[in-house]
Amino acid sequence: MAGFWPFRFLERLRKLRAHMRAERVNEIARRYLIMNAFDGALSILSVIASAYFVGATDPRIIVAIGLANCMAMGISGFTGTFMTERAERMRRLRELESVMLTDLSESDFNKVSLVAPIYVAFIDGIAPVLAALISLTPLFVAIFLPVDAILAIQVAIVLNLATLFSLGAFLGRVSRTNVAISGLKMVIIGLITALICMIFKAV
């Protein structure tokens, strides 16, 4: 059983854990998770709010634009982060090699310099997609079920603000400050974004 490749792969990952911890990979992933989920939630809020204010209330249009937006954010998140993180890791590996005066290509640092960027890039790519999909759920429902489109949009905006609040609350927990205030700050940023969308509509 232990020779079966998924088990071997998991065992390898387990061995890399110490190095991942040493390189603070989880901390970086957490930062990217919040940053990009926030990105995703805000941009989908602007799509939904703009559509609502302009009067394009067909859920199909909003979902199509929203999904395309999600995909673009996911792909840009993954590739951008992978390339940036990989470059940073390679630089760190070279620095460590020059300090240790040895070749580290056989060490786990070398493996981590590939695994960590993939892991962080995956988180970075999936975070905006998930955050945006949460807000799009009522509109999906409105496509397939006889639900009022305006109501679906309103629920979507409320869900979006709830997502922003949760992200803020999570940040509040990470920084050990007031969870509610931190969540409300994010909601206010969301409301300002919606307000800007409304102003654009007036223009």
Added chain:
Amino acid sequence: MAEPPKPQLRKLVLDVLKPHEPSVVELGKALSELRAVRSVSITLSEVDVATENVRVVVEGNGLNYEDIEKVMKRFGAAIHSIDEVMYSVP
């Protein structure tokens, strides 16, 4: 007549240069997970900006030096010298 038992590697004392991270706790754990290892002791002897010198004592019954060397390489550590080796008949 039965062959006399072969002496086996029982103790190794190494002078090792390693990066600060992963810590000696992680290195000790990885070494202790190797086959035939009974005890591992790591003592810090010198600290530099990015590296540290440690004295690693591995004891067991039938140690495999290549395995120990592999773990050191995995952790990006360099064995500077082998300070003590003990072989004995089990």
